[in-house]
Amino acid sequence: MTTIRDGVFPLGSVLNDIFELCGTGFLLGDGTVALTAGHVIDQAARRGPLVGLFVVGSTWHSELVVDCEVHPEHDVAVVRFGRAVGPSIVQVSGDVQLSSAVYHGWGYPDYVAEEDRSGGEPPQPGAVATVNPDLIFRQGYVRRRLGWALPYSSFKGSSFLELSEVFGSCCSGAPLILMTSIGRGPWKCMGIYVGERSGHHTQSVGLAVPGDVFASWAPSLVGQPLESLPPSG
Missing domain, CATH: 2.40.10.10 (Trypsin-like serine proteases)
Incomplete structure (x- = not known):
């Protein structure tokens, strides 16, 4: 069953194998492209490779953003993944x-x-803080x-x-x-x-x-107006 978490995902950058949360994104169309705020792209790109996090089973997995395009007039951006990473739920x-x-x-x-979810337990030796x-x-x-x-x-x-x-x-x-x-x-x-x-x-x-x-915007990464992309989920 498709859930909201399948189509709305954390977006951030990776530096030294550590994920840093920068914003939120949501999938469109066939699940290969997504929308976010333009300033999220600008901030994340200065820190390291841009990735989205998606749940596979019960574990977060990162998916590399292979390209992005920022709207020329508004604080909106589209990102593209190398494959369909999940179902889209909105239009x-x-x-x-x-x-x-x-x-x-x-x-x-x-x-x-x-949030600290250790329940008050001290961290294990050598443990790395996770998001x-x-x-x-x-x-x-x-x-x-x-x-x-x-x-x-x-x-x-x-x-x-x-x-x-x-x-x-x-x-x-x-x-x-x-x-x-x-x-x-x-x-x-x-x-x-x-x-x-x-x-x-x-x-x-x-x-x-x-x-x-921005509904009528047709980014070169998409090739058609955003409003023409139906949800797949």
């Missing part, structure tokens, strides 16, 4: 979403991956749509969804699924989570790139 939607749209989201926050990503669920709503570039921000683009929920560090690249599409055909990806925003006079809010600004 990018070009429908415009505004205030009050309700979403479900899943990502891999770093604070969970770095244990867990897929975390969020549900929320769109507060408003922003149609301008964010000052003093590293998020590329001039169109964002302001969200009620903050997902956490390393959830950048997580898919936002339009809640009304669940159980009614393909799950619609209405946006990609990219981070959070806070100010002196406002609460912290999440930010996402709306699906309608």
